[in-house]
Amino acid sequence: MNIPTLTHNGRVHLDHAHFNDAIEFTLDHWSYEIQGGCHAWNFLPGAAAIAAEVFASGAEWEPIARRYAEAARKTDMPPAKIHRLLALAWEWAGYSRGCWIEMCHEWIYVEGHDSYFHLTSGRSVDREDFLDLFDNVLTDPSGDLKRAFNQYPARVDRVVRDPATVRGFYELEGALVFNAA
Structure with a gap:
């Protein structure tokens, strides 16, 4: 069993590789969006979305930026x-504090209750309410992020x-639990 750990400030430690496929998806999506013609109005939102995810995950920016630049x-x-x-x-990537990757360090998914648990407040929120509450953060142009989000937070x-x-x-007793005491 792979048991997650907490960082020194009480957040879930998730290695940047945990988010590689999500960053790849965002990179592919925005690279496709600029194929018909690249202008600041369609390039910069993509660059900002990609940078926010890379920043929040702790991944290296240069290789990913190079690939977007190639597109x-x-x-x-x-x-x-x-x-x-x-x-x-x-x-400005660090100012995107609403980034869903940041949320993965602060919330855990509780399978036994189909809910999310916030590490700082100790509050549990039903999964559907959680997804509705953070709809503005978990919505991307493709609509896939909200459906995919459940695979990224630590699960207990x-x-x-x-x-x-x-x-x-x-x-x-064979189950992964989080002690909130």
């Missing part, structure tokens, strides 16, 4: 403008509150 070079956008807009997107069978046990993830 833009196939259009008529000047290389200097591509470079400037990518730099701008990366510079249940949440317990045992003050005699250290806060965190552990196995109990």
Whole structure:
């Protein structure tokens, strides 16, 4: 059983590789969007979306930015403008605090209750209510992110509150639990 860990500030530790397929999806989506012609109005939102996911996941920006730049070079956008807009997107990537990847470090999915548990507040939210509540964060132009989101947060069978046990993830009788005490 792969048991997740918490970081020093109480968030779920998820390696950047955990999000590779999601970042690839976003990169492919926005690369496709600019195929018909690349302009600041359609390149920059894609660059910003990709940068926000890369930043939030902790992945390396340069290789991914290079691939998006290659897609833009196939259009008529000047290389200097591509470079400037990518730099701008990366510079402001940290301000996209609503990024769904950030949410994966702060919420866990509780399979036994079909709900999400917020690590800081200790509050549980029904899955449907959670998806409705964060609809603005979990919606992308393709509509696929909301459906795919469930696979990314850490998953546990249940949440317990045992003050005699250290806060965190552990196995109990073959089930993965989170102790919220």
